[in-house]
Amino acid sequence: MTQAHNICPLCQCEGEEFYSPQFKKCSGCKSIFRLKKYFISASDEQSRYEEHNNDITDEGYQKFVTPMVDMILKNHSPNELGLDFWAGTGPVISYLLGKKWFNPKLYDPFFHNHPKLLEATYDYIIACEVVEHFYSPRAEFELLYNLLKPGGKIYIMTNMYSPEIDFNAWYYKNDKTHVFFYSDEAFNWIQQAWPWKSHSRNKRCVIFEK
DSSP: OOOGGGBOTTTOOBEEEEETTTEEEETTTOOEEEOGGGOOOHHHHHHHHHHSOOOTTOHHHHHHHHHHHHHHHHHOOTTSOEEEETOOSOOHHHHHHHTTTOOOEEEBTTTBOOGGGGGSOEEEEEEETOGGGOSSHHHHHHHHHHHEEEEEEEEEEOOOOOTTSOGGGOGGGGSTTOOEEOOHHHHHHHHHHTTOSEEEEETTEEEEEO
8 A cells, every 4th residue: 555655745646766765756747755754844944944045135146036027027017916925035036026116925934924915816926946845735736826816827936857857966955945846747737737727837937827
């Protein structure tokens, strides 16, 4: 019988042996997930986030997120309501959007813990370097879908896994707060699991439209 801890937290298919005892590869959506028993504590997780050098005025950091900023500026207007989901200690996208008179709300379970924000709906949602931290990606994408207004969009930035990646040398797995690595098949599964109108991918950026 399949053990519950071997089940993919996104598509619920069985995980297969992949890399070290910590990681399994989903037999369905082909994503890589870290087993729950290797998750760090909430306090250690917060400490790890606080170590990030997220200076919103750093030009390199701003350049890194520019593709997402440009997409939001192209597709939305300042009077629309946005949410920076898991905004972290340095919400640089919201900072840059603010220079263009946008005013997205900041939510983060550690640093901007305003659960009332999760009772509203939004025209756009920012999820920059966020989805790889989801312990329960299926539940989180359900939440994100419900947080969007009809026609709304979610802008995701993450480093996706593909078979040509040398996982042993892949820096992205070394951050212990990274617990789920999405494949192309995973984003196709997400497209099918909820009635998204469309989705597109460009390198690290993924957009879903409700």
